[in-house]
Amino acid sequence: MFIKIDNLKKSYKTGEIKTEVLKGVDFYLERGHVGVILGPSGSGKSTLMNIIGGIDRADSGYVGIDGTDITKLSDNALTDYRREQIGFVFQFYNLIPNLTVGENIEVVSNISKTPLNTDEILTAVGMDNKKYRFPKELSGGEQQRVSIARAVVKNPKLLLCDEPTGALDYSTSIEILKLLQQINKDYGTTILMITHNSAIGGMANEIYKVRNGEISDAIANEIVQSAERIEW
Ligand SMILES: Nc1ncnc2c1ncn2[C@@H]1O[C@H](COP(=O)(O)OP(=O)(O)O)[C@@H](O)[C@H]1O
């Protein structure tokens, strides 16, 4: 199993008030699969993803990624793990505004040990003709394509996408989901995606529903849908 999580707990303290966000989450994802985490706002999805991505730390539990329990890593080792092995895609793209498309990607490839070629990845996401544009000159869907290119150029083992279509219209969302499915096929990248849109679960191998900090349902999806056939 590529991701294996047992009894993961996480709470935040704000002043005197302690909020239990994850209350004992069990979770797995096979290598090369697509996993989708579904749940309403505030249910703990981003917290779970941030722990898997090494942005945040668990209070207790086992978080196995490709055989390593990342809860046991030092801060430096966790930073290396995040830099070298994880690609992130966010709802609002998070591109650097004063760098061109090509430069946004090279910021990441320059610090990677085994980067893919920038032009190859720009072609893969359909943005090879926009290499010298700035983010503000692009549509939302185009900016998300660039942010996917930036996440994938480091050739990550795991691609984490937090509401990647949350700011996009329907047809652009489908284009982005098709692209993620293509990346999964072409590069064999394991993908874990968060969404509150249950229709997107159709393209996953494993679907998890999160409610109130707990997994309320875990579904092994027998018939994975092509992204272009997803409707909502
Ligand atoms: N850094 C933090 N400090 C305090 N509370 C937090 C922090 N991050 C998240 N929370 C709280 O944890 C709960 C779950 O948040 P989150 O994981 O972002 O949910 P989701 O992604 O499902 O919307 C929310 O109630 C949120 O306010």
Ligand SMILES: [Mg+2]
């Ligand atoms: Mg969230």
